[in-house]
Amino acid sequence: MQRQELHEAYLGSDYVVTTPVGTVTLRADGPPVGDPAAVALVTGRRVTVVTAWNPRSIMQSVVANRAANARLGRDLRARRWQWWEAVGRERTNSADAKSDAWAEDSYAVVDTDPDAVRQLAHIYGQNAVLLWDGECGSIVWCDA
Numbered sequence: 001m002q003r004q005e006l007h008e009a010y011l012g013s014d015y016v017v018t019t020p021v022g023t024v025t026l027r028a029d030g031p032p033v034g035d036p037a038a039v040a041l042v043t044g045r046r047v048t049v050v051t052a053w054n055p056r057s058i059m060q061s062v063v064a065n066r067a068a069n070a071r072l073g074r075d076l077r078a079r080r081w082q083w084w085e086a087v088g089r090e091r092t093n094s095a096d097a098k099s100d101a102w103a104e105d106s107y108a109v110v111d112t113d114p115d116a117v118r119q120l121a122h123i124y125g126q127n128a129v130l131l132w133d134g135e136c137g138s139i140v141w142c143d144a
Helices: 003-011 036-040 062-078 113-122
Strands: 013-019 022-026 030-034 049-052 080-091 103-110 127-130 137-141
Touching: 003 013, 003 127, 003 137, 013 049, 013 103, 013 127, 022 036, 030 036, 049 113, 062 080, 062 103, 062 113, 113 127
Parallel strands: none
Antiparallel strands: 013 022, 013 080, 022 030, 049 103, 049 127, 080 103, 127 137
16 A cells, blocks of 8 residues: 555544543544543543554454564553553444454553654554544654
8 A cells, every 4th residue: 555545544544442431532533532531531631552463554464463462562561651452443334334344453552752652663563653632633654
């Protein structure tokens, strides 16, 4: 995929974050939606969503992806960064939901310098991360 195609795919994705108080969906093209307490928790906070799945957007096996994401989780813990579990997924509506829709286990890193998270994502071969600045989301490229 070319960069523009990737950018459009990332913009059209949901980033579903499981916070301690509920689930919230972050998007690069709209406000957060979900449990009111979870929406309130991310409002005004910086959250960077990162994964180790499918480096450089090259499909890997589920086993390889889970192993890479486990390594990323260990790196996050070693840095003592606060994070919540998340899933980046293809946006679907209930009328056309597909069982084979794209989804990647992820981490929502909270209140941490997004450049540091982006640099770690780059080490794991990621093209971009979702940066939630407390009010809106944006796609931040890891090679920038």
